[in-house]
Amino acid sequence: MLHKSRIPVIIATARPPRTVKYLLPEEIQAQAIMVYYNGAMIVSEELGLNQHFSIDSKLSSELIDYLTEMEREHCLSIEVEDNWIK
Template identity: 45%
Template sequence: MKFPIIVLDLDGTLLNSKKEISDRNYNAIMDCSNLGMKFIFATARPPRAVRSFMNEEILKVGSFVYYNGAYIDCKHTGIYKHISIESEVTAELIDYCLNCNPDLDLSLEVKDEWITLREYDYSTVMQVKDNPIVKPLEELKRLEASKILFSGKIDMISFQEKFKMKLNILITDNGNLVQVSSPKASKENAVAALCKG
């Protein structure tokens, strides 16, 4: 077989502008799967978001890379991997950010759980259906996060200088959202691990 594995991103690739899989794309995936081709879906999104976009048939044929490689879920090979931010670095980042701006909108993703410090209507800011679970500061600082997200005013040059050797830092949504993950986490590494499995 010329292409035994196909890797697809979601946003801007598999999903259309309405965040849907077109009939054409769905049929192509199912036809390729019936020929024995394997699929890896690699995204920055969390598992719950992926489940909301994809039907059961697509979920069954794929292996999944979430949070840009920080979390791998493959029922076919039994590979489950979490490449997290160490809790000490999580605590350092939270302290630094909140010292810079106590009102910063900061939240953590841990596998498929979204956690924050205070009640906030994220549906208007991040265009999501659900809001995160609220937990105390000390509990957040002990977590090994898949991803840390924040928005609000902060000196990004100083932030990047301080954390560039410890974290992957991605600025998205026209500069309004900062997404942070382990430097060991990448789609490339996750796909390579799945291909070996």
């Protein structure tokens, strides 16, 4: 929340946290509620909030197996809590 106006600021993006760090001033990042990965991760330094919503590991495994078998010409990239697994 921006302290002067008491208006909450929420920044939402499909990007991972590491890329947003270069785009927004630290002051905004520290005071805003940050939503990453289209809602899969929510962070607020000010509120002490750090939530991550993942896909069930069995379903993830099935998706990866299917995609690597059926879409061999494509590249699969996986992100987990700001870690890029190539």
